[in-house]
Amino acid sequence: MRRITREECPPETLHRLLAGVTFYKELIGSDQAQFELLMSMTQFGIADQGDIILHKGEPANILYFMLRGELEVLGPDNETPINEITAGEILGVMAMVMNDRRSASLRVKSRNVILAGVDFEHFRDPMDFSVFSLETKIRFFRMINANIRWNIEKNRFANPEHPLVSRLRTVPLFTGQRNTVEELQSLHEQAHVHAQLLCEWNDASKN
Numbered sequence: 530m531r532r533i534t535r536e537e538c539p540p541e542t543l544h545r546l547l548a549g550v551t552f553y554k555e556l557i558g559s560d561q562a563q564f565e566l567l568m569s570m571t572q573f574g575i576a577d578q579g580d581i582i583l584h585k586g587e588p589a590n591i592l593y594f595m596l597r598g599e600l601e602v603l604g605p606d607n608e609t610p611i612n613e614i615t616a617g618e619i620l621g622v623m624a625m626v627m628n629d630r631r632s633a634s635l636r637v638k639s640r641n642v643i644l645a646g647v648d649f650e651h652f653r654d655p656m657d658f659s660v661f662s663l664e665t666k667i668r669f670f671r672m673i674n675a676n677i678r679w680n681i682e683k684n685r686f687a688n689p690e691h692p693l694v695s696r697l698r699t700v701p702l703f704t705g706q707r708n709t710v711e712e713l714q715s716l717h718e719q720a721h722v723h724a725q726l727l728c729e730w731n732d733a734s735k736n
Contacts, residue, residue: 530574530582530644537575538643546596546643549617552672553594553645556665563665570660572646576637582644583635589624591646598642603634613638622676625649626724655717656710667708670716677723684730693730700726 533543547553556564572591576582582600583593585607595618602612614620614635624631651660652669661669685694700722703715 530576530580533573533575533643538573543573543596543645547594547645549596550594550645552668555668560662560664563662566661567647567665570647570651574644574646575641576644577641578637578639580637581634582637582642583620583631585632585634586630589621589629589631590649592622592625592649593620594618594645594647595620596643596645598637598639600642601636601638603636607634610636610638619672619676620644622673623724623728626673626677626720627728655713663710663713664708667713667716670713670720673720674716674723677720677727681723681727681730684727691730691733693726693733696726 538546544557548557553564553567556567574582581603585603595614595616597616599616600614600620601610602614603609604611611633620635621631623629652666655666655670658666681697685691685697700719701715702719703712705711705715
């Protein structure tokens with residue numbers, strides 16, 4: 530994957546593509562300064578059909594947003610596609626939250642793909658507001674939880690009698706005042722609990 534040039538994708542086009550990502554879209558509408566800060570730290574990349582852009586086993590320190598195109602998730606043989614990723618999806622959430630390595634390689638299926646990448650280190654410590662504000666971090670972790678929970682719900686729909694369904698019901702949900710430090714702490718904890726649950730579910734499905 531190579532960095533995008535202004536000729537390949539001018540800033541106005543990138544802004545339009547980012548409007549399809551809820552996290553960026555919310556910042557555009559609510560906090561222009563935080564949006565511009567995030568933009569300054571976002572890495573934009575493009576890759577061509579057949580390119581492997583992320584490799585199984587490599588460190589996962591960048592969270593990627595798919596802006597355009599399609600990717601194939603490769604199986605254990607690192608060749609056979611077992612799933613697809615389309616525009617609007619997030620790549621690497623589980624590895625980020627679990628502080629683990631990437632679990633699969635990704636190959637470009639469409640003519641090309643465009644991705645936006647953000648260093649997860651800016652969000653790993655939820656109480657560090659030296660870069661991003663409380664409100665921005667809350668939006669970020671809402672997004673992370675929604676992504677993990679969506680994948681759990683896909684598993685639950687496919688196997689509603691799975692033993693881990695009962696565990697899912699015990700995950701505490703935040704009921705206090707929104708947009709507070711308490712909500713951020715709760716979202717951060719939920720992300721780790723949900724990620725651990727999904728990890729166990731995926732591992733059990735392989736056996």
